[in-house]
Every structure is written in C-alpha cells, then in structure tokens.
Amino acid sequence: MAKPLGADLTDIAIPLSKLFLDPNNPRFVGSDWIFIPDHDAIKSGPQEEAAERLIASHDIDKLKSIMEHNGYLPIDRVVVRRIDDDHFIVLEGNRRICSAKQINGYLDTGEKIPEEIMKTFDQIPCLLYEGVESDKNAAWVFQGIRHISGISEWSAFNKAKLIVEQMEAQGLSFTEVGKSFGLSAFGAAQWVRGYYSFLQAKEETEFGKYIDERIYPFFQEIFGRSSIAVKEWMKWDDTKKIFLDAANLNEFVSWFYPKKNDDESDIDREPTKSDMEEAWSRRRISKRDDLRNISYMIHKSPKNWMEFRSGADVDKAYNRAILDELEEDRESDKNAVDKFFSVLTEAKKQLENTPFSVIGNEDNKEKLRKILDEIIKTKEKLSAFL
Known part of the structure; x- marks a missing residue:
C-alpha cells in the first residue's frame, strides 16, 4: 500500500516574505508550457508575471478585500515545498498568498488597516511537503486533490x-x-x-x-x-x-x-x-432570467404580462412582448416620417404666403433671411444623399 500523503506534511509557520508564488501553477499551464526551474522561479520577473496572471483572472482583488477586513484566516493551510531556508514555493494556496502580498497596510480609500489585522500576515501557517514527488508534479497532486473532487459548495x-x-x-x-x-x-x-x-x-x-x-x-x-418591476409588484x-x-x-x-x-x-x-x-x-419559472423577462413585461407590455399570469408560457409571452415593441417602434418610425413631411409641406405653404407684416419689417426680414440661408445650407448638405 502506498505511503499516505499526509505523512509527508509537517506543520510550519513561514514569514510571508519567504513564500513565493508558483510560476508553474497548474492554473497557468497549457500544452505548450515550458517548466521554470526553482532558481528562476523565485526571481522577480516570474514572480511578477505569476501575480499578474492571478490578478487578471482569479478574483485576487475580492480575496484581498476580504483579507483587509478579516485578516489572514488560516482555515485552510497553504501547502509549500522548501527550496532553502529563505525560499518556499507555494504548491496549494497561490491565490491566498498573492492576495496577502498585495496588502500594503492601507485600504483603497486611504484608510489605515488596523495593526491587529496586519499582524496576521507576519507568519503564515503552512504545511511543508517533503515527499518524493518531483518538483514538476507536487503542485498537480495537491491542487488535483482539492479542485477535482472539490470542496462541497454551500447552497x-x-x-x-x-x-x-x-x-x-x-x-x-x-x-x-x-x-x-x-x-x-x-x-x-x-x-x-x-x-x-x-x-x-x-x-x-x-x-x-x-x-x-x-x-x-x-x-x-x-x-x-433587472427585476425591479417584480419587486414593486409585490x-x-x-x-x-x-x-x-x-x-x-x-x-x-x-x-x-x-x-x-x-x-x-x-x-x-x-x-x-x-x-x-x-x-x-x-414550475412555470425554471431559471432566474425568467424573472427579468417578467419584469420587462410588467414594465413594457401589460397585455403579455396578463397573458402570462393567466397561464401562458413565460418564454412565449416574453417573445410576444418583444415583437409587440418592435411593431410599435416600426409604427412610431412610420409616424415620425409622416410628421416630417407634413411639417415640411406646411412650412412651404407658410413661406408661399409670407405675411406683408414680415416683409415690411426690417428686423423680421433679417430674421427670415437667416432662416432661409440655413435652409439653403441644409439642402446643400442633403443633396449628397438625394
């Protein structure tokens, strides 16, 4: 029978400054990945690149915010392996260590983080792995145990x-x-x-x-x-x-x-x-998006909302509401076009019958001249499309 993995793990507290992210983290590795040896892995370049990858794709800011308000919580200990007395590579817990390293003593608002919280980052409770797995495989073993079988998700x-x-x-x-x-x-x-x-x-x-x-x-x-109308309905x-x-x-x-x-x-x-x-x-509602669609109907289409309440399928009622709105938009566009030409026709009639009181007054003539000049300019711009 194989030796239990737990036998190769030892409790140890390690200063945060001596913990190094794993540039070969299985989260990063693709089919074309080139392994980075330990003597290069602990250098600033690979460390910064590993941190940037985690920050970009793995919710480091959220975890950092939680730590800033709760301190470092050793609920799950970080698993590490030793390079030497001053360097330990993180096998499991890279997100937590990356988040902890982003904390500088101040919140984003500029408010100082209490000293009792900052002290929780001085020494990180860890499990030191000293087994026979190669450097390349150890992280895969521990992350596989944790993430493949997984921690039971709360409801x-x-x-x-x-x-x-x-x-x-x-x-x-x-x-x-x-x-x-x-x-x-x-x-x-x-x-x-x-x-x-x-x-x-x-x-x-x-x-x-x-x-x-x-x-x-x-x-x-x-x-x-997106569901405000449902909340207001109740x-x-x-x-x-x-x-x-x-x-x-x-x-x-x-x-x-x-x-x-x-x-x-x-x-x-x-x-x-x-x-x-x-x-x-x-059930008539099977997904959360259905509530957003119902909210839309309450707000935009009372007729289809009442149809749903009377027993119509939610998707069908919502789709009819969308079609009804599109039809209303088309009708509105048509009405806008009709109104446009009606206004132009009326303007033409008004110009043809310009009152003498306008022509006989210098101020009114100047005002009319400016308007006609603007109309001519607009006509010239439209000519390119006509």
Missing part, C-alpha cells in the same frame, strides 16, 4: 443565512458585511433581502410548508437591478423586510408549484411530498 440559501447572521450579531451595514465577504453593498443587500423574503414566503404563503432552499435563488433575483418594504402585497406574493410562489388542469377531483386532498415534487418539475 445559496446557506450563504445568505451566514451573511444575515453576521449582520444581526455584529450590527453591520450592507457595506460592512459586504466587505467581509468580498461583496459590494448592493450585492450583500440582494442576498439579505432575498433571505428575508424567502422566510416570509415559508411562513405566510399557501405553499409555505412545501418550500425548500431550491427556491431561494429566485427570491434573491427579485432584488437584482410591494417590498425595506424597513419591515417583507412584501406588503400578500396576494401577489402567494401568486409568485404558486408559479413554482402549478396545479394540474385535472386537479379538481383532489381539491380537498392534502398534497403529498411526491405531488409537490411533481409540481416543482412543472
């Missing part, structure tokens, strides 16, 4: 719950809690409002006891910039953290558990769990 609902609990426990604003989790104030507010509205739906709607976390992302989407109250229109909220939830057309025979029967699962599989 969107659980993420929202954590944000809300942090806000309530510490009395944080949207801006403050957002910075702690790498979110904008608007993004944090969207998660939080979605959470409260989800709880309201569970407590107050007809389908509340059947609702589970799968529906939460749709509540979160209501508070996005009358969100930001102070009370609830929707004030209970009927519309109930209708909204019903879209996820539609009744069958032949359900009349079971009208007095309590639906079973399998009934609700079957209803969920027929």
Whole structure:
C-alpha cells in the first residue's frame, strides 16, 4: 500500500516574505508550457508575471478585500515545498498568498488597516511537503486533490443565512458585511433581502410548508437591478423586510408549484411530498432570467404580462412582448416620417404666403433671411444623399 500523503506534511509557520508564488501553477499551464526551474522561479520577473496572471483572472482583488477586513484566516493551510531556508514555493494556496502580498497596510480609500489585522500576515501557517514527488508534479497532486473532487459548495440559501447572521450579531451595514465577504453593498443587500423574503414566503404563503432552499435563488433575483418591476409588484418594504402585497406574493410562489388542469377531483386532498415534487418539475419559472423577462413585461407590455399570469408560457409571452415593441417602434418610425413631411409641406405653404407684416419689417426680414440661408445650407448638405 502506498505511503499516505499526509505523512509527508509537517506543520510550519513561514514569514510571508519567504513564500513565493508558483510560476508553474497548474492554473497557468497549457500544452505548450515550458517548466521554470526553482532558481528562476523565485526571481522577480516570474514572480511578477505569476501575480499578474492571478490578478487578471482569479478574483485576487475580492480575496484581498476580504483579507483587509478579516485578516489572514488560516482555515485552510497553504501547502509549500522548501527550496532553502529563505525560499518556499507555494504548491496549494497561490491565490491566498498573492492576495496577502498585495496588502500594503492601507485600504483603497486611504484608510489605515488596523495593526491587529496586519499582524496576521507576519507568519503564515503552512504545511511543508517533503515527499518524493518531483518538483514538476507536487503542485498537480495537491491542487488535483482539492479542485477535482472539490470542496462541497454551500447552497445559496446557506450563504445568505451566514451573511444575515453576521449582520444581526455584529450590527453591520450592507457595506460592512459586504466587505467581509468580498461583496459590494448592493450585492450583500440582494442576498439579505432575498433571505428575508424567502422566510416570509415559508411562513405566510399557501405553499409555505412545501418550500425548500431550491427556491431561494429566485427570491434573491427579485432584488437584482433587472427585476425591479417584480419587486414593486409585490410591494417590498425595506424597513419591515417583507412584501406588503400578500396576494401577489402567494401568486409568485404558486408559479413554482402549478396545479394540474385535472386537479379538481383532489381539491380537498392534502398534497403529498411526491405531488409537490411533481409540481416543482412543472414550475412555470425554471431559471432566474425568467424573472427579468417578467419584469420587462410588467414594465413594457401589460397585455403579455396578463397573458402570462393567466397561464401562458413565460418564454412565449416574453417573445410576444418583444415583437409587440418592435411593431410599435416600426409604427412610431412610420409616424415620425409622416410628421416630417407634413411639417415640411406646411412650412412651404407658410413661406408661399409670407405675411406683408414680415416683409415690411426690417428686423423680421433679417430674421427670415437667416432662416432661409440655413435652409439653403441644409439642402446643400442633403443633396449628397438625394
């Protein structure tokens, strides 16, 4: 039996200045990659290039912001291998180390980062790998274990719950809690409002006891910039953290558990769990973009919005709304053309019947002369197209 990988790992705390990014990081490697040996890997050029790659494509700014407000959190230890006593190459954790190295003691606003946070970057808890894997393979082994099988992803609902609990426990604003989790104030507010509205739906709607976390992302989407009309339709109250229109909220939830057309025979029967699962599989809204399309219909096409509410398929109703708007635009363009020629014709008639009071007054004659000169100039410009 092969020796367990953990046997080759040793706890060690290493100064941040002695940790070096891996220019051979599997994140960077393509089929034409040329391996960079250790003596070159720790030089400033490859280190700067590795940092630039991470910053450009791997959310370093977001991770940096989280660290600036929480300090370095050794939840997952960085895995390194030793080159010598002053140089350690990072095998797993390059994003974290790159982010930590970007922190200079000041926020982007110029505000100084508290000393107790800066001290967390002095010594980084690491695992030192001293196994037999070659320099070229070690990073692949550790990153493969972590990223192929992967860390179990939290549900969107659980993420929202954590944000809300942090806000309530510490009395944080949207801006403050957002910075702690790498979110904008608007993004944090969207998660939080979605959470409260989800709880309201569970407590107050007809389908509340059947609702589970799968529906939460749709509540979160209501508070996005593209779904404002849906939020207003249910009358969100930001102070009370609830929707004030209970009927519309109930209708909204019903879209996820539609009744069958032949359900009349079971009208007095309590639906079973399998009934609700079957209803969920027929939900009228299956993706978050559907809410954006519904918001568009509420705002732009009341007729198609009412058709959707009456049972029409959301995609079909939305597509008809788009076609209706295109038709209205074409009609508007036609009307604009008609109005253009009507105005020109009327202007011609007015000129042909210029009142003597205009011609007999020097000021009016000068004003008319200027207008006619401008008309002649415009005609000359248009002649190139006529």
